[in-house]
Amino acid sequence: MYPDISDRIEARQGDITLLAVDAIVNAANRTLLGGGGVDGAIHRAAGPELLAECRTLGGCPTGEARLTRGYRLPARYVIHTVGPVYRGHPRDSRLLAGCYDGSLQLAVDHGLHSIAFPAISCGVYGYPIRDACRIAVDTTLAFVERQRSIEKVIFMLFSPGNLAVYQDYLARRGVG
Numbered sequence: 001m002y003p004d005i006s007d008r009i010e011a012r013q014g015d016i017t018l019l020a021v022d023a024i025v026n027a028a029n030r031t032l033l034g035g036g037g038v039d040g041a042i043h044r045a046a047g048p049e050l051l052a053e054c055r056t057l058g059g060c061p062t063g064e065a066r067l068t069r070g071y072r073l074p075a076r077y078v079i080h081t082v083g084p085v086y087r088g089h090p091r092d093s094r095l096l097a098g099c100y101d102g103s104l105q106l107a108v109d110h111g112l113h114s115i116a117f118p119a120i121s122c123g124v125y126g127y128p129i130r131d132a133c134r135i136a137v138d139t140t141l142a143f144v145e146r147q148r149s150i151e152k153v154i155f156m157l158f159s160p161g162n163l164a165v166y167q168d169y170l171a172r173r174g175v176g
């Protein structure tokens with residue numbers, strides 16, 4: 001169904017701040033002024049210039065994304081997106097899909113070819129990993145299928161358990 005898709009999408013385990021891709025995605029909050037989890041790790045690794053640029057953005061609504069430079073990160077850019085706090089409502093999945101679509105669209109708009117995502121909303125925001133994985137993979141597959149300029153998408157999972165969930169679902173979708 002997707003001829004070269006296995007070369008363009010992969011799941012890995014590790015720390016997203018170490019990836020030398022065009023953009024890493026940050027699971028931020030609406031202030032864009034930092035926090036814990038992957039957000040804290042990205043700000044620590046990028047240095048204070050990242051927070052200074054974030055202050056100029058005036059926040060970001062849930063389900064949307066904003067781009068900054070990567071500063072001291074190996075990644076050139078950071079795409080900050082705000083996932084929903086999980087409430088078990090249909091709106092949650094639309095907002096989470098918006099994070100993936102919006103981040104990928106920003107990458108295309110800025111001529112970027114490689115992007116890495118954490119498991120947005122799957123930490124303190126409480127989204128169940130299996131549901132979130134389906135949304136992440138389905139949204140990304142649909143996007144890269146129609147937008148050939150995205151050459152590489154990495155799903156960077158922090159835990160072996162979350163990696164296994166992604167690997168299983170990617171295999172079910174015929175990837176990998």
Ligand code: AR6
Pocket residue numbers: 014015016017027028029034035036037038039040041083118119120121122123124125126156157158159162
């Ligand atoms: N690399 C990859 N994944 C990571 C890393 C890392 N270095 N660190 C954590 N994760 P979370 P959320 C995983 O809580 O649920 C912040 O305070 C983590 O194990 O970072 O969207 C923001 O400011 C989990 O699977 O993000 C917001 O207030 C996933 O990243 C709020 O948390 C996301 O967990 C956002 O909550």
